[in-house]
Amino acid sequence: MASDTSMIDGTTAVLPSRPRAADQRGVTVWATLRSFRIDIFGAIGLVLLVVFWWGLTFVVPRSSLPSPLNVFRRIADDFVVADMLSYYGLPETGLMGSMAYTAANVLIAVVVGGLIGTVLGLFAARVPVARAISDPILNTVGTIPILVMAPFFLIWFGTGRWSAVLLVTVYVLVILYLFAQRAAENLDPVYESSARTFGAGTGDILRDILIPGTLPQVLGGIRIALAGAWGLEAIAELLGAQQGIGKIIEVLAGSLDIEGIFAALLVLGIVAVIADWIAGALVRYVTRWSVSARVGTT
């Protein structure tokens, strides 16, 4: 029954003939993997990277490059509490707790920066006066390398949570301002015209046209901003913070603990990849009506 071309049930591929039972199983497994967006070649690449890393440890001295096994063991050891770090007076020494602190900061920054940036961007795209005011400001902020602002934020807001959060918020805000503005400009005016002929007012158009119509590109921007936010948050913590995964790296760097740094970086990387995967799945679901399967492309 699956052999007919159906535009309606969402399948775009044309199956030439009904697959035989033996093939069916392989196809099903493959399809399941595809549906979870697990790329087999990506997994193979990851394994190859670890093997290459492990191979390198036979050439490079251990003090410069720890072996993968030791790093994995270190992650397990330091996951809840890291004894080595208890001398430094950190409020949180475990990798899990530090990562949670960093992740919470990233989440706050992406949500707050994303909301403000999107609202400003949509507003600027539709109200020329607003744009005349906001464009020069945000374009200037966007041109400054964001890390240059870090020392100012540290001076103004101290080494607590909020200077790092603010730095990442500004970064996310500027990206989303541009994405939302461009999305609103690219939205075909025929939708707004059509809504108006049905008697839609400004509020209706915002809710029924502008927000859903720009959602794919805005969420694509959120994903790009999220990917960059992890690194920025870690660096902000490295430059001055009480805790977080970046702070852990800074302390370990002071004691030349390469293995510990690798462990912290690996945890950060894994969390960032998982977060992107979840965000991607959410975006795909919310914008499943969109013609382009890939989002985030402009």
Place this chain on the structure above:
Amino acid sequence: MTDSSQGKPNDITFTDVTRTFVRGDGQEVTAVDGVSAHIREGEFVCLVGPSGCGKTTLLQMVSGLLPTSGGAITVGAKQVTGPGPDRGVVFQKDSVFPWFRVIDNVEYGMKRRGVPAAERRDIANRYLELVSLSHVARAWPKELSGGMLKRVAIATVFANGSDVLLLDEPFAALDYVTKHQLHDVLLDLWRSTDAPRRTILFVTHDVDESLLLADRIIVIRDGRLVDDIAIDATRPRDVDTLTRPDMMTVKHKLLAHLGLEHGSRRSAAS
């Protein structure tokens, strides 16, 4: 000029309608120049003219999406000041909202007018059935072909109960077969309406399309109304209708207006 207060609910009166644009180089261009006409209630009128003649501008002014520069347009007893649900528009581009499912698109106009949910779902389902799209009610617009999307747009304006329908080259981008199928869909819906028949203003540059559809063809050239031809043929019309001598005379006339007829003065003057 007739007093507009005497107008029937669905008729359209153009009174010396003018529209000027200022081009990028600062020069003023007159797109519509002093058009006066009266479209009767329930009439199917095609606006025909060469590209850039102002026919789409005229339609946009009836929809209220574009203000007039001079003169007035009256629909029923009311002067047009902005868009409103009494005038439904089918655009040339696909205007079906991609982020709503098909059924929600068809309901959209009724939702804005505050029709209760159950009632508007019934009406939307009925019109989807009339355009043979019941099976895709829950589909996303991206899963539909161009012709199907036009059916959705037509079902939407009919379901919304607009007295006046404005169609702006709706089938220009469709293939020959689909276009002819949609002519039938449109005419069937228009003719089967139990209420007073809706007034249709249909912009096209396709001469055969206008001859197949219209009660009356208004020719616009350089922003002016240059001809107003009544079509005296019963429906349904087919290929044979178009080859009748009287229809051929009209066709020659229209082609002459579009500048396509060689030695056209003779036929156009008849």
